[in-house]
Amino acid sequence: MTRHDAPIPATLLTGFLGAGKTTLLKRLLDDPQGVRYGVLINDFGAVNIDSELVAESAPGTVSLQNGCVCCTIRSDLVESIEALLARDPAPERLLIEASGVSRPLPLAEALEAPELAGRVRLDGIFCLVDAASFGDLDYAASELALDQATGSDIVVVNKADLTTPAGLDAIEATLRAAAPRLRFLRTCHGGVPRDLLFGAHPAESGHHAHAGGHDHHHHDHGEEFEAWHWESRAPLDERKLRAALRALPPGILRIKGILRVSQEERRAVLHLVGKRFELTEDGRAPPETGVLVAIGRRGAFDAPALAGLLEGCALR
Numbered sequence: 309m310t311r312h313d314a315p316i317p318a319t320l321l322t323g324f325l326g327a328g329k330t331t332l333l334k335r336l337l338d339d340p341q342g343v344r345y346g347v348l349i350n351d352f353g354a355v356n357i358d359s360e361l362v363a364e365s366a367p368g369t370v371s372l373q374n375g376c377v378c379c380t381i382r383s384d385l386v387e388s389i390e391a392l393l394a395r396d397p398a399p400e401r402l403l404i405e406a407s408g409v410s411r412p413l414p415l416a417e418a419l420e421a422p423e424l425a426g427r428v429r430l431d432g433i434f435c436l437v438d439a440a441s442f443g444d445l446d447y448a449a450s451e452l453a454l455d456q457a458t459g460s461d462i463v464v465v466n467k468a469d470l471t472t473p474a475g476l477d478a479i480e481a482t483l484r485a486a487a488p489r490l491r492f493l494r495t496c497h498g499g500v501p502r503d504l505l506f507g508a509h510p511a512e513s514g515h516h517a518h519a520g521g522h523d524h525h526h527h528d529h530g531e532e533f534e535a536w537h538w539e540s541r542a543p544l545d546e547r548k549l550r551a552a553l554r555a556l557p558p559g560i561l562r563i564k565g566i567l568r569v570s571q572e573e574r575r576a577v578l579h580l581v582g583k584r585f586e587l588t589e590d591g592r593a594p595p596e597t598g599v600l601v602a603i604g605r606r607g608a609f610d611a612p613a614l615a616g617l618l619e620g621c622a623l624r
């Protein structure tokens with residue numbers, strides 16, 4: 309592996325039994341749009357029904373059964389991921405569906421196992437919540453569902469068709485009381501926009517630099533979300549940037565960027581999913597113009613505030 313081989317992004321889908329994880333996964337796999345996915349599914353129980361369903365869409369899906377990845381079969385998880393990575397051609401993106409009873413954080417930790425270092429990057433943890441039954445869970449189940457949601461980066465409140473807007477508000481309020489920084493989106497049948505799951509790629513955003521300054525654009529991104537583009541020729545102060553990213557307003561769900569940081573002008577790649585972000589230097593030459601694309605909920609996306617935050621990080 310060369311230094312420039314970027315780790316493969318892995319998206320973790322969690323959420324309580326029946327919340328819609330497999331539905332979301334199948335949606336992606338039935339229309340892969342040219343992406344080579346590596347899929348790993350953990351069913352709790354002797355027969356891996358989910359993976360059978362998904363295998364119709366993605367032959368070669370790896371399944372882990374008879375246990376829950378978060379506690380008993382962590383080394384199996386690591387081994388299964390290694391097997392996926394060893395494929396030729398290698399997958400471009402990993403999708404991991406946790407069992408409905410998995411807790412997300414031990415799973416996320418398993419992805420940080422030394423065997424996988426530099427090869428896999430946890431891109432985001434999405435937790436699906438069943439809007440129709442969330443209120444009916446008993447104490448133990450709701451404790452687990454709450455843990456799954458608060459341990460995720462973005463909560464997908466699914467089955468929105470089965471409840472009222474007030475019901476959806478109530479679920480979000482309950483979860484927000486447990487974790488104030490949570491980001492939410494509402495879906496039916498796991499219809500999470502791909503840009504939100506995987507991020508809009510700055511290089512594909514189609515805008516060009518304006519000499520010497522900052523430049524932002526708004527453009528349509530469906531009814532519910534909007535994407536926003538920002539460019540900067542000035543290098544950014546990494547410490548300030550990290551602080552700014554920790555203070556983002558909750559309407560911002562996704563950011564991807566290729567930026568210039570520090571006086572020495574290094575290239576840093578930014579991935580942000582809800583409250584998780586990663587700013588990594590990859591040793592490549594810094595871009596002439598740093599670019600960043602953010603996606604947020606329409607109405608809750610304060611572009612001037614975000615521009616202000618970012619511009620406050622400029623070194624000159």
Ligand SMILES: Nc1nc2c(ncn2[C@@H]2O[C@H](COP(=O)(O)OP(=O)(O)OP(=O)(O)O)[C@@H](O)[C@H]2O)c(=O)[nH]1
Nearest residue numbers: 324325326327328329330331408466467496497498
């Ligand atoms: N009405 C409605 N039904 C949905 C929606 N999303 C999923 N379902 C149905 O809910 C059931 C469970 O969905 P799955 O995708 O299998 O849920 P899961 O999270 O993978 O479930 P486990 O594997 O048991 O953890 C299926 O019958 C889906 O068709 C939705 O938005 N609205």
